[in-house]
Amino acid sequence: MSTGTSTITSTATDVDRLDGLLGDPWDAGNPTGFAALLEADEREEMHAESERVLDGYGLNAEFVPVGLGGRLAQVDRLVQVMRAVWRRDPCLGLGYGASSFIASVNVWSAGDERQRREVADLLLANRKVASAYHELAHGNDFSRAEFAAVRDGTGWRLDGRKEVVTNLRRADALVVFARTRPDPGSRSHAQFLVPKAGIPEGALRYLPRFPSSGMRGVQLGGAVFNGCPVPGDALLGDEPGRGIETALSSFQLTRSALPSMCVGVVDTGLRAALASALDRRLYGGAAADLPYVRAVIGRAQADLLAADAFATVVTRALHVLPEETGVSAPAVKYLVSRLLIDAMDELRTVLGARAYLRDGPFGVFQKLARDLAPAGFAHVSRAACQVTILPQLPRLARRAWFEGGPAPAGLFRLGGDLPPLDFGALRPGAPRSDGLSGTLVETAETCSDGVVGRFAARFRDELDRLRRDCAALGPRDLTIDARPEAYALAGRYTVVLAAAACLGVGRHGRDGLGDLDERWLPAALDRLDRRLGGPPVLTEPERRDLEEAMFRLARERHDGRRLLDLTGRAVRG
Amino acid sequence: MTEPTTDTFATPGDPGPPGPPSADRLRTWLAARVAYYLERAVDEIDHEAPLTSYGLDSVYAFSICGDIEDAFHLAVDPTLVWDHDSVAALAAHLAGVAAAATDSATDLGTNSH
Numbered sequence: 001m002s003t004g005t006s007t008i009t010s011t012a013t014d015v016d017r018l019d020g021l022l023g024d025p026w027d028a029g030n031p032t033g034f035a036a037l038l039e040a041d042e043r044e045e046m047h048a049e050s051e052r053v054l055d056g057y058g059l060n061a062e063f064v065p066v067g068l069g070g071r072l073a074q075v076d077r078l079v080q081v082m083r084a085v086w087r088r089d090p091c092l093g094l095g096y097g098a099s100s101f102i103a104s105v106n107v108w109s110a111g112d113e114r115q116r117r118e119v120a121d122l123l124l125a126n127r128k129v130a131s132a133y134h135e136l137a138h139g140n141d142f143s144r145a146e147f148a149a150v151r152d153g154t155g156w157r158l159d160g161r162k163e164v165v166t167n168l169r170r171a172d173a174l175v176v177f178a179r180t181r182p183d184p185g186s187r188s189h190a191q192f193l194v195p196k197a198g199i200p201e202g203a204l205r206y207l208p209r210f211p212s213s214g215m216r217g218v219q220l221g222g223a224v225f226n227g228c229p230v231p232g233d234a235l236l237g238d239e240p241g242r243g244i245e246t247a248l249s250s251f252q253l254t255r256s257a258l259p260s261m262c263v264g265v266v267d268t269g270l271r272a273a274l275a276s277a278l279d280r281r282l283y284g285g286a287a288a289d290l291p292y293v294r295a296v297i298g299r300a301q302a303d304l305l306a307a308d309a310f311a312t313v314v315t316r317a318l319h320v321l322p323e324e325t326g327v328s329a330p331a332v333k334y335l336v337s338r339l340l341i342d343a344m345d346e347l348r349t350v351l352g353a354r355a356y357l358r359d360g361p362f363g364v365f366q367k368l369a370r371d372l373a374p375a376g377f378a379h380v381s382r383a384a385c386q387v388t389i390l391p392q393l394p395r396l397a398r399r400a401w402f403e404g405g406p407a408p409a410g411l412f413r414l415g416g417d418l419p420p421l422d423f424g425a426l427r428p429g430a431p432r433s434d435g436l437s438g439t440l441v442e443t444a445e446t447c448s449d450g451v452v453g454r455f456a457a458r459f460r461d462e463l464d465r466l467r468r469d470c471a472a473l474g475p476r477d478l479t480i481d482a483r484p485e486a487y488a489l490a491g492r493y494t495v496v497l498a499a500a501a502c503l504g505v506g507r508h509g510r511d512g513l514g515d516l517d518e519r520w521l522p523a524a525l526d527r528l529d530r531r532l533g534g535p536p537v538l539t540e541p542e543r544r545d546l547e548e549a550m551f552r553l554a555r556e557r558h559d560g561r562r563l564l565d566l567t568g569r570a571v572r573g
Numbered sequence: 574m575t576e577p578t579t580d581t582f583a584t585p586g587d588p589g590p591p592g593p594p595s596a597d598r599l600r601t602w603l604a605a606r607v608a609y610y611l612e613r614a615v616d617e618i619d620h621e622a623p624l625t626s627y628g629l630d631s632v633y634a635f636s637i638c639g640d641i642e643d644a645f646h647l648a649v650d651p652t653l654v655w656d657h658d659s660v661a662a663l664a665a666h667l668a669g670v671a672a673a674a675t676d677s678a679t680d681l682g683t684n685s686h
Binding site (some may be wrong): 143183184185186187244245248387391392394395398399427428429430432474475476478479 | 609610611612623625626630631632633634635636638639640642643650651652655656658
């Protein structure tokens with residue numbers, strides 16, 4: 001580990017231990033390497049040997065709050081550990097790890113002491129908990145969920161179908177989202193913590209898995225509940241009707257943390273593209289000598305850093321600015337998933353035909369590209385995130401943008417300690433403030449020099465345009481029926497937030513970036529700016545220089561066996 | 574999206590004279606907000622009807638809570654509209670909150686917000 005990354009050594013122990021256990025993924029002889037993972041994927045199975053290693057490490061402890069005996073203290077650190085899994089195999093990332101995380105967050109948010117203890121004990125014993133929200137008929141519109149919980153004496157009876165639920169069959173307990181009364185609105189649902197052991201014969205029937213193009217090893221399942229009895233104390237929360245509230249709180253964690261984990265997927269995709277370009281001889285030289293190839297790799301490196309900065313800052317905001325993550329977390333899900341999927345698509349052109357091979361040293365690329373695709377629609381879709389952000393915009397335009405102060409500097413000090421996570425502080429509703437945009441405005445005012453200053457002014461102007469356009473949004477444009485132009489405003493706002501996060505990290509977080517080339521910042525900002533369109537901030541020679549600098553960064557990190565993200569952490573491969 | 578509109582209802586509207594708003598004034602104001610979000614005439618809004626029966630979902634509920642905070646400088650729970658699901662019920666609840674906030678502000682000699 002280089003001295004440059006010494007500021008994050010507080011997590012380095014755990015994540016380095018996990019990396020050591022899993023070994024160099026590129027080593028063909030490694031029983032938990034890419035060759036073995038690809039074979040498991042061809043069999044459409046979870047990789048059993050890797051799951052044993054993760055059991056040995058106790059990955060589930062990362063999801064359990066420290067107060068309950070686990071290792072969850074900071075969400076950004078949880079993500080660092082999970083990236084070590086996602087960069088090897090997203091099926092393990094989701095199917096071994098994140099699905100239990102998604103389910104458990106409901107319990108940490110809304111469960112009582114006994115329920116929290118029960119789920120903590122299950123997870124710490126390497127068991128799985130499944131999150132059974134999804135009903136095919138209603139997609140992301142879970143307030144229309146029909147799966148019913150009806151009172152029966154002191155307990156409840158569950159009736160209905162849940163589909164495309166990760167680990168439904170092998171989980172030891174389920175968090176089931178159910179309608180507790182027929183009335184429309186947001187007080188008609190609840191979550192139930194249902195241990196499988198208590199379910200009588202015949203009350204739960206499993207449905208066959210849907211064949212999928214990606215995440216093929218993940219055990220996605222469905223089930224029909226038929227008058228399934230659960231005791232009264234299975235209800236999460238003191239009374240029924242809190243289900244939507246609990247979901248909207250819990251999702252702030254998952255909508256920011258999961259996209260951040262997926263940064264690891266593009267780390268490997270970029271590494272594969274670079275290895276291919278260095279190895280491939282074309283027109284008398286290496287493909288990596290071609291300007292086009294260098295530019296694509298440089299741009300993907302900049303995309304990865306922009307995605308990392310935004311996602312990591314918002315996972316830190318869960319601790320520091322929890323009153324704002326109701327907007328910034330879906331913004332991460334919306335933009336970061338897109339940035340990462342687009343980066344993989346562009347890298348495909350570097351690999352050429354190799355991007356289609358299903359085995360060999362580059363076979364992992366096609367698997368990762370398939371496995372990454374659900375980042376855009378799984379758990380919650382990008383469109384649903386836009387619908388969440390849209391109604392907040394008029395009020396933010398009226399009273400937050402250019403009005404409030406900047407976010408605290410500590411938010412941007414990546415790797416730095418944070419105040420404890422308060423699950424109760426993550427509330428649904430309409431944020432009154434927007435510290436990230438405040439940081440953008442402050443940066444634009446104080447830093448007017450150079451390329452970064454030009455970008456700050458550019459994004460500040462975009463925020464100003466958004467203020468005008470969003471203040472004018474009519475009531476119909478705040479809903480699912482909004483015009484495409486209104487949806488576009490929500491998208492543009494997420495780009496401004498990402499730019500603000502990058503600027504904040506550049507301004508306050510340098511100490512946590514080690515030896516990272518400072519040109520990462522204008523390179524990342526340029527990639528974000530290109531998503532807005534408009535006149536370019538950079539001249540063509542300036543852009544070429546930045547892309548070349550980012551290519552060299554990727555090359556150095558690849559050769560030096562370090563992660564391509566902002567941590568630059570040393571890895572086995 | 575081009576020029577800002579001049580629609581005065583795009584902002585939360587005039588909360589009226591200073592001092593704690595009465596339930597009647599709150600009713601009038603809330604009915605106007607609900608009519609705005611539904612794009613209907615204010616006299617079509619039944620003060621006793623559940624807002625969900627108009628199709629006002631959680632999206633609007635958060636917007637209305639935000640409008641209440643901005644217009645009356647009352648800190649309200651974002652799920653308020655879920656629990657007091659009609660113009661009349663909301664107005665009655667808010668009148669109580671406003672009176673209590675004014676009392677405590679007077680006691681402490683500070684503004685309630």
